[in-house]
Amino acid sequence: MLCAQSSIEANILKKYKLNKKGFSLIELLIALTILAIIVAISSDTFKNVLEQAGREMGIMSTQMDSFVGLGMLTYDIEHAGYGLPESFRSTISYNEASTSPANAYNDAPSGIPRPFVSGNNTGLNGSDYFVIKSILAATNNVCTKWTYITFENKPFPKTWSSSSQNLVNGNRVIVIKPAKDIYSSNELILDADGNFYTTFNSANFSSDFSPQNQGERYMIYGVDASTDLRMPFNRTDYYIKVPTTSSMSLRCAPNTGILYKATVNHANGELNEMPILDCVADMQVIFGLDSNEDGVVETYSDDISSLTANQIRKRVKEVRIYILTHEGGKDNSYIYPTSTISVGEFGKGREFNLSSTIGTSWQNYRWKQHIIVVKPKDL
Numbered sequence: 001m002l003c004a005q006s007s008i009e010a011n012i013l014k015k016y017k018l019n020k021k022g023f024s025l026i027e028l029l030i031a032l033t034i035l036a037i038i039v040a041i042s043s044d045t046f047k048n049v050l051e052q053a054g055r056e057m058g059i060m061s062t063q064m065d066s067f068v069g070l071g072m073l074t075y076d077i078e079h080a081g082y083g084l085p086e087s088f089r090s091t092i093s094y095n096e097a098s099t100s101p102a103n104a105y106n107d108a109p110s111g112i113p114r115p116f117v118s119g120n121n122t123g124l125n126g127s128d129y130f131v132i133k134s135i136l137a138a139t140n141n142v143c144t145k146w147t148y149i150t151f152e153n154k155p156f157p158k159t160w161s162s163s164s165q166n167l168v169n170g171n172r173v174i175v176i177k178p179a180k181d182i183y184s185s186n187e188l189i190l191d192a193d194g195n196f197y198t199t200f201n202s203a204n205f206s207s208d209f210s211p212q213n214q215g216e217r218y219m220i221y222g223v224d225a226s227t228d229l230r231m232p233f234n235r236t237d238y239y240i241k242v243p244t245t246s247s248m249s250l251r252c253a254p255n256t257g258i259l260y261k262a263t264v265n266h267a268n269g270e271l272n273e274m275p276i277l278d279c280v281a282d283m284q285v286i287f288g289l290d291s292n293e294d295g296v297v298e299t300y301s302d303d304i305s306s307l308t309a310n311q312i313r314k315r316v317k318e319v320r321i322y323i324l325t326h327e328g329g330k331d332n333s334y335i336y337p338t339s340t341i342s343v344g345e346f347g348k349g350r351e352f353n354l355s356s357t358i359g360t361s362w363q364n365y366r367w368k369q370h371i372i373v374v375k376p377k378d379l
């Protein structure tokens with residue numbers, strides 16, 4: 001090792017000595033090129049090139065953010081209603097969101113949970129507040145797990161061959177007796193004390209939550225890993241808010257906020273907020289309704305507050321979300337062409353006035369409307 005090293009050193013020394021005569025033509029050319037680059041960097045043209053590149057990086061990163069965030073929103077809408085009770089075996093009393101404005105969208109203490117609830121124009125800048133209820137509307141992985149128990153096999157719930165799919169002892173679960181036909185509904189099992197959930201046990205599942213008759217099969221849905229449930233489902237809210245604890249990104253236009261996905265915490269009913277999109281000026285939610293229940297959408301509505309949980313299941317065939325945001329940051333060389341933008345379609349949603357809501361610099365942002373159209377699969 002040492003030998004090889006000293007022989008390399010000797011070679012380098014030899015080369016250095018050979019080149020000691022002066023600058024070659026190649027060396028001079030390289031030096032001149034470097035000088036030319038330095039001159040170019042200090043010039044305005046080059047500065048503009050760098051600024052343009054920076055803007056494009058900013059736009060690219062906002063596009064990545066929106067791709068991930070809006071993917072979560074799409075997933076939640078698709079699975080709204082999944083595992084959600086449609087009726088209760090007996091009288092129930094549960095809790096839901098404990099803080100304002102989220103608690104305005106509660107079905108607690110005894111209502112059948114609605115898969116979708118929305119507050120029309122009640123949020124920041126008159127944006128909509130959007131609530132999704134399902135077993136899957138949480139961020140833990142227990143809510144993706146389910147199994148069933150039969151009268152014949154109790155007290156042993158079915159186990160899957162892939163162990164990662166199995167609920168583990170201690171998980172909090174709800175139990176549903178599936179609808180027999182289109183005239184009956186999925187019924188939430190409660191025990192004699194009115195408890196609407198139980199703790200999973202793979203070898204001794206609660207007899208109160210197990211089938212009572214031959215041939216019956218009950219569905220078991222994981223809801224939370226280990227926290228006692230305040231409600232027999234999970235819930236995620238989407239809304240725009242200007243954060244109080246952390247500050248807004250500097251690139252955002254004035255009077256925009258952050259689009260949050262927030263899950264209701266079973267422990268205390270407070271929201272666990274996750275920012276999913278920066279610089280959001282508006283969000284409008286429109287529902288494609290099959291009001292006469294013939295399978296075809298004929299009306300669009302931005303207010304479904306008069307519909308029952310059952311009507312929402314039967315009639316909401318499409319959910320359309322319109323999100324107004326801007327790409328990149330402020331750009332004084334850019335002029336946005338119109339001072340108002342229609343956020344929505346079919347005569348629903350609203351006309352967003354950029355100049356009055358954003359302020360004097362509204363024209364220097366690249367406004368963009370994201371439109372998501374989702375057909376719910378689990379209603």
Ligand SMILES: [Ca+2]
Pocket residue numbers: 120121127128284285302349350
């Ligand atoms: Ca609205």
Ligand SMILES: [Ca+2]
Pocket residue numbers: 289290291292293294295296297298
């Ligand atoms: Ca129809």
